[in-house]
Amino acid sequence: MLDNAQQGDMENAKSMSIIVTKGSLDWAYPPFILATTAAAMDINVTMFFTFYGLALLKKDLDLKVTTLGNPAMEMPMMGMHMSMPNIVSVIPGVDRMATTMMKNLIKKKGVASIPELREAAVDLDIRIIACQMTLDLFEMKQEDMIDGIEIGGAATYMETASKSDINLFI
């Protein structure tokens, strides 16, 4: 007979897949936070990195934020909130400054860094698939990516997704 723990494991054998399409510092958070948390909750997780999302798998991460196309972006500053109008993004150095401000906030508020979350993802045995077509398209090399990843295509993803309880596109 199964004991409670084993029964629990069987009931909890859920799975999730996430398609990761964006490669900016802010958009890197939702997929990595959800994937690592799910894995910590005994959910089997697959992450499929495609298009700009592939930037998140590079050994040397250099992620940035931009104010461009993001009217909701406000940075807390001296007890107030400084809005970041779209147009300021064209001024040289503004995106770099916004990125530095964001990284400082992340540190100050005890939020995990993306390298830290990515390391956790690998430790938690999350299955990571890099999109073959995107690698070809942007002439990226697997050597530039972190170790332990698979290369695959849409069919590889769909096979996993069709068996998953939760499928997200981010």
Add this chain to the structure above:
Amino acid sequence: MAEHVLNAEGLNCPLPILKAKKALKSVPQGEILVVTSTDPGSVADFAAFCNQTGNELVSSSSEGNVYRFEIKRV
């Protein structure tokens, strides 16, 4: 029985959960891990984490800005 303690104070979501998961691995079955955190979101999150993983949330309390959770490993 050795006390198992995890200080997750100052850390934000989802780090307290990720660190608790890691810490639980070295806790023998039936023993308790005590986690402290300062993230108000961790109150709901540790309840959800225990619900999902089957570990028992023996107690959830707070004192000042610090939240304290006792998790019994299954």
